[in-house]
Amino acid sequence: MPAKPHRLLLDRVSGYADEAAAYLRRRRHMRKPFARVYYPQGRSSDIPSEDEAGKALFRAAAHVIEIAGPPRRPGR
Amino acid sequence: MTPTETGPEVAEERGPLKSPEEAVAYLKEISPELRGCAIIDPNGHVLAATGEDSESWTDPARELVAAADAATGEPAAHVHVATGDGEVFAVRYGKLTAVAVAERFVLSSLMAFDLRAVLRELR
Numbered sequence A: 001m002p003a004k005p006h007r008l009l010l011d012r013v014s015g016y017a018d019e020a021a022a023y024l025r026r027r028r029h030m031r032k033p034f035a036r037v038y039y040p041q042g043r044s045s046d047i048p049s050e051d052e053a054g055k056a057l058f059r060a061a062a063h064v065i066e067i068a069g070p071p072r073r074p075g076r
Numbered sequence B: 001m002t003p004t005e006t007g008p009e010v011a012e013e014r015g016p017l018k019s020p021e022e023a024v025a026y027l028k029e030i031s032p033e034l035r036g037c038a039i040i041d042p043n044g045h046v047l048a049a050t051g052e053d054s055e056s057w058t059d060p061a062r063e064l065v066a067a068a069d070a071a072t073g074e075p076a077a078h079v080h081v082a083t084g085d086g087e088v089f090a091v092r093y094g095k096l097t098a099v100a101v102a103e104r105f106v107l108s109s110l111m112a113f114d115l116r117a118v119l120r121e122l123r
Helices: A005-030 A052-068 B020-030 B054-072 B108-122
Strands: A034-038 A044-046 B034-040 B046-049 B078-083 B086-093 B096-102
Touching: A034 A052, A034 B054, A052 B034, A052 B054, A052 B078, A052 B086, A052 B096, B020 B034, B020 B046, B020 B096, B020 B108, B034 B054, B034 B108, B046 B054, B054 B078, B054 B086, B054 B096, B078 B108, B086 B108, B096 B108
Parallel strands: none
Antiparallel strands: A034 A044, A034 B078, B034 B046, B034 B096, B078 B086, B086 B096
């Protein structure tokens, strides 16, 4: 018996959703720490972590994270 | 029992933010991924922050803003540092700066938007 038309569409959308979810998971696993500074008019600069400026930013970020405390939601 | 007619639920309209404390509370409410935040003035003094000791944000927030400005020698409008322990944002709007820590992989554009929006209301 041929599949109902809406089932085909649902399966296709589910397939796209699964692929998108897998893509986002891979992106999360591969993402490295970064520091990015944005300026007026939309310019931005990636600051390498090896540079003095990058080290200063990551150091400052670590201090701020410490002050902010633990995650509000458990398991995060 | 007579059935009563109920209309659709209408969200309560939020009034304008009147103080940095209200802004911090609002940010906590709308952003479950937010771990903590602070609003600081141009001199680096903390106007309001999450947590019991808002003064504890003073030095780290100043350090972050100074590091962002020193990165290329130009005052930064906004900085985002993503680390393995969380994501840090600092957004400058007018004379105020909001510094926030959020969970990893938070939607950064939305976080920056929310921070800028509250600063705009406080101006």
